[in-house]
Amino acid sequence: MSKLIHSWIGIKALTGSTLLILLIGQRFCDEPRSTQTTYLFLSDTLQLSYGRCLRVADSPLTVGFNRVIGDSRCPLSVHCDWEGMAEIEIWFMPADQDPLFLILPIMGYVNFRDTLSHISIDTLHYRFTLLQLDPYPVYPFRAPYYNYTATIALHYPER
16 A cells, blocks of 8 residues: 555656556556466467456567446347447557557457457557457346456457
8 A cells, every 4th residue: 555655656746647547557467466477479369357467478568458348238148139239448558658548349249259240459560359258248147347358369460
């Protein structure tokens, strides 16, 4: 707690948005419960649990699952006129830079195998694609967001 107070006093002169980015980026990789020691390679598939981060071995990049923005995917065993969608916010931090945030969407009834239904986001020489978001909603229960795991493909965009 005192470490956080000292950090706050040391950076209180920064603007609110910069402060928020610094605190969020620091929070997830510094906490022992959030450290995943697996080092993945670019073009691997990342499995990120809510609030966790991973370092990419062959790139100066750390990726973290910040939050679930919303999940309106149609629950299994329910008839819906629209399949719904879920959105998560991830952050990624190239070496020696502030964390950057991305919102990754996935439509309802889409999973890892539905390659034509995935939506990719290209930014700063990386391509992020949310391949699957678990658990999938099942009527009448919805899992708390802290139980979510995202399967994300990370590649260099094709040129």
